[in-house]
Amino acid sequence: MELIKDGIRIDGRKKDELRDIKIEVGVLKRADGSAYVEWGMNKVYVAVYGPRELFPRFLRRSDKAVLQCKYNMASFSVDDRKRPGPDRRSVEISKVTRGALEPVVLTENFPESVINVNIEVVQAEAGTRCAGITAASVALADAGIPMKDLVPSCAAGKVGSEIILDLCKEEDNFGESDLPIAMIPRTGGISLLQMDGLMTAEELEEALNLVKKGCKIIYEKQKEALRKRYKGDDHD
Amino acid sequence: MELIKDGIRIDGRKKDELRDIKIEVGVLKRADGSAYVEWGMNKVYVAVYGPRELFPRFLRRSDKAVLQCKYNMASFSVDDRKRPGPDRRSVEISKVTRGALEPVVLTENFPESVINVNIEVVQAEAGTRCAGITAASVALADAGIPMKDLVPSCAAGKVGSEIILDLCKEEDNFGESDLPIAMIPRTGGISLLQMDGLMTAEELEEALNLVKKGCKIIYEKQKEALRKRYKGDDHD
């Protein structure tokens, strides 16, 4: 399969082009904050609960809130039905998601408490962890949790000998490498970073630059979605 | 298979006839209250423990006791060996059993406490949930738990075009519908009601009337079993 030809990717995008992204805020009633992201074929809901008292007590921190993240995929979200419930992959993604969000949440404002971030992927096609983190930071803001910044997230990767932004399914499956990243725009810091596949140090630098560009666009979409929600500016 | 012919059912009973039912009280030493029911081929033990302090604490209610019911089938109780432990069916039956018994137990007398009702089916052949509830209310009385009434329970169903009382195994498997009911004789109220299979609204009314008749007989057997136990009237 030729994944890229004359700079045009298999799904018609350019190397530095994101898939279509739509972010909605406040989509769930019961949650304290929520968001919904459509990103290419990906569809992801996030609900935030808290800050609340944490039980069991021995998990509490006297100096800050505990941030609990849970990433889950619906059994019907992928081509072959997935057995319901957490698997090893989702446990790992839950963990790195927490690491991606922690740097921006002012957990020290809420000692003894817990903040729950629940990410539910109802349709999946490459890039769900980035979509989840992107939605989660918006849902945290919607819940009124004080934060230093939002956290846009997207992947870069290598396909053939090209570094590209925001891998689609075929690029993820048949490309050389995948590099999901989350960025904190105000500091330029990177709070999620995973990689698998082969890449040189130079290619990594190129990929990080590309991701920075992508995250800037996503960041604007996040802010716009929040503005819409709170300014009543609800027409599309 | 012809399940009913000239008003006579496959096991020889009439439409409104119960299978043989035997109730014994106080059959277990360690439990605070207990009962044993033989009902056709069904054999069911019930042990009641409590009221006692409930752990873990966060489950406690400050206004009443928590009633915990557990329905379990022995692995050898059915033709094909059942894997030991709870399955989805037994979890549901445990839940509706609690709903059947709650209305009569004066749980408000015992805040912060738990009352455990443990139902163990050692032989099963259609109607075990009704047998369990029938035995459970007797065991609760045996434990000295204050109650507003006993709770007789039995099923009706539709076989061919006939409404019949207390389905046997073949009627349960090959009949049109099954309607397990628990009644509170003093109020005429219904505290367990489930149904599967097809039935019209009129047939349902007929079935409820039939069950009322059956529950009246079972109610007498329950009271008689308790009288025997507490009057020392122990000869059969």
Add this chain to the structure above:
Amino acid sequence: MELIKDGIRIDGRKKDELRDIKIEVGVLKRADGSAYVEWGMNKVYVAVYGPRELFPRFLRRSDKAVLQCKYNMASFSVDDRKRPGPDRRSVEISKVTRGALEPVVLTENFPESVINVNIEVVQAEAGTRCAGITAASVALADAGIPMKDLVPSCAAGKVGSEIILDLCKEEDNFGESDLPIAMIPRTGGISLLQMDGLMTAEELEEALNLVKKGCKIIYEKQKEALRKRYKGDDHD
């Protein structure tokens, strides 16, 4: 298979001869006490943690420490890969190991506490529970837990018509019976005793005498290992 011929066993040992045993103390840094035993092909690590506060609280004893023992086998410790995690066999061995060690540990010195003894078998070939107990009592001493005595442990068994000491794999698999024992040398008491296979009462007496002899040798090795550790006498 002829397991014994002219008093010489399949692996060349005499009837009352132990396999090679090597005991090392203080092999793990993080544990409060630790030991490593090589016994024939068996390789067993033991880590002791505690005494520490016990959670959850309701497990605490106001009159003594709770001794928690855990026996585990590495998945690669046996010829056919074992599924990781506890099975019924290891749960039982954990339990009898606790019973073997309890009589010598002064648990009454540490009410409300827990002492954890974790036994990890990384290579197994007949006799791992005895190796584990032998190592565990040394690790408890290394942790500075006050004890009345050490607990040497080894098995006897019957092969053909002979009573032999310290069964090897073939003797365990194809012999008549296996009798793992733990002894408390100062009292002569027996704190672990299990048996399977056939044996007469007289053969049992003979076997117990043989084990006593074996445990005496192991006891010396235990004390020597502790001396080495605490006298800095660390050359082999």
Add this chain to the structure above:
Amino acid sequence: MTEVDLISHIERDYILNLAKKGEREDGRGFDEYRKLILQPGIIKKAEGSCLANLGETKVLAGIKVNKGEPFPDTPDQAVMTTNAELIPLASPLFESGPPKEDSIELARVVDRGIREAPALDMPSLVIKEGELVRVVFIDLHILDSDGNLFDASNRAAVTALRTTKIPVLDEEGNPTEDLMPLPMLKTPVSCTFAKIGENILVDPSQNEEKVLDARLTVTTEDNGYICAMQKGGDSQFTVDEITDCVKKSIKIGKEIRKTISDLIKKEGL
């Protein structure tokens, strides 16, 4: 907990007093359902799907159809499995009570309605008797829980099933490129009632569910037969209350069934 219990008593009094005056918190009549919005086909990865909004309650049903062995005692029937996933999205972790029990009951009540109607023509989904059949998975994801999960799940599941497309198999049982709908015989519709004091309200909200004394779900099929019932809650119903609920269920069932059919026709699904 004392405080929690106290609050729940205050909430109960509030809702009960409203009900005595014939009123509900959200202004509905006792027999009035909240607005139902159905969005079938929104999960492309599933053979069928539907997002049901019942007021603020949101349930997403996904249908996956595999091939597998039949159960030994029903070699001439397809296999159908209904699962309701307790996802923390819709319920913060700290909430008390055994949620597993609730999700199992939910799945089983929805399943029974569909199975007993019967909604699906199970024998026609056998590929080779006793050996290979279609296996239909109904997965329910509760996205937002504002009461009456039973009915929202029923609407989502039934609409998803009716809009499911599966590949036609060739003679050797291999999938072709042609698609066919699931063979649907009926559209079972459930109606859930809450008894609060002496009052019976249809389609209880989250707040009404929290304080209800007893609950009744009646599922009816196209010909007006009852195909499943389930009583819940800690109190009792009179026989008259039950027969009254059944009558209402038959009437409401017709309306909802029409809504679903109209939608499917309109969208050409």
Add this chain to the structure above:
Amino acid sequence: MTEVDLISHIERDYILNLAKKGEREDGRGFDEYRKLILQPGIIKKAEGSCLANLGETKVLAGIKVNKGEPFPDTPDQAVMTTNAELIPLASPLFESGPPKEDSIELARVVDRGIREAPALDMPSLVIKEGELVRVVFIDLHILDSDGNLFDASNRAAVTALRTTKIPVLDEEGNPTEDLMPLPMLKTPVSCTFAKIGENILVDPSQNEEKVLDARLTVTTEDNGYICAMQKGGDSQFTVDEITDCVKKSIKIGKEIRKTISDLIKKEGL
């Protein structure tokens, strides 16, 4: 918990002081068993069953026999599995301690006695070597627990096995209408002793078990061989105590074996 621990010390003192005087709470002698009542065949759905009453302790054993694959390392042996179900009937949920551990030990000790005797002729239950064998499930349900579950379970299991009837298979391995008993070679009988202070009592009651220092179960078979032993509890036995218990076990084993055989003969099972 302090109160609980205190009560347990008081109970211990009481039973220990009785023992010092050669007495037991229920008036039995140190070597005296409680009354044993065996009711074989009471579960018609099982191929074999027995309800054993040992004093107030009640254990119900059920035997189910299926067909299945042998273990790869014993292609010429049937499969036997013993399971003791911790059912809340016999133990209120709130009780502390890891009950799973206890039920696993119980099942394994009962199993070892039967397996090592050996009670069952395992090779004769092979249908096709390496491929198909009988699978014998021994399921133990503890209905009432008044001490000495080991021996009550042993009696229930062994009597159930000896009265089990399974279908004779035809040449192709299919069941015929004829029934045959399980091929039983031996009747292993266990004896359980409690050491309380310096005293050793047979067949401990629930109260005696709660305060015992050490426990010893010795299982013997028809020829007087020991076939299984298990020490329990937190204390130790002397060699003399063990050999003494073994001798008593052989004697008691004979008596119980006769009781079981007489019952089976009398009832024509």
Add this chain to the structure above:
Amino acid sequence: MTEVDLISHIERDYILNLAKKGEREDGRGFDEYRKLILQPGIIKKAEGSCLANLGETKVLAGIKVNKGEPFPDTPDQAVMTTNAELIPLASPLFESGPPKEDSIELARVVDRGIREAPALDMPSLVIKEGELVRVVFIDLHILDSDGNLFDASNRAAVTALRTTKIPVLDEEGNPTEDLMPLPMLKTPVSCTFAKIGENILVDPSQNEEKVLDARLTVTTEDNGYICAMQKGGDSQFTVDEITDCVKKSIKIGKEIRKTISDLIKKEGL
């Protein structure tokens, strides 16, 4: 917990202040690894094994190779599974936090380095395409945990794989008496960095791990390619920090790779 949290702040200040002065608790330089001792082949029951000591951290890797079915979507590839067992040996039970999460992350990071390099020639371990392949189990047992389990596990796993011997199969796929090594293409080596305040230290000790702000593991292969990365911890890295860590990882990777190869050559494994 307050006390625990306080202590952790004091520990953090201590280590942070040392780092500001360019120092570490154990006297190492920021880019200095602890001593690595590798003992391959110590588990005779496993096809391959290695005990890796990294300072006081001890990880034992065992390799078992079975035969089994390939995954349906990769019929032309062997199966490789990496498991890190949380054994209580290395961590007292009372410690807070979800350890399962940690052991899963550990296993997956080690696995990814090996899989993506790729270290193993997976197609060459297929016995019959789509039907039978070698199944390689990498099991990691943490015996002592003094920090940087990632790198210790990587060294143990990679050395164990490189010294694994499996039976050569005959034409029918049955094992012969001849042994062959696993077909190894690469030796991926991971490097783990801890960020504490503004300082970045390689190979963090247990104490350093407890107080770190962020963690980065970079795995590189023989040609200097990065094959896996994983950021951990609750803080962030700058792009410069990452590219700097990558450069160091490539350099350190080369050295460790040489150490492993020299050892294997020297010991003739």
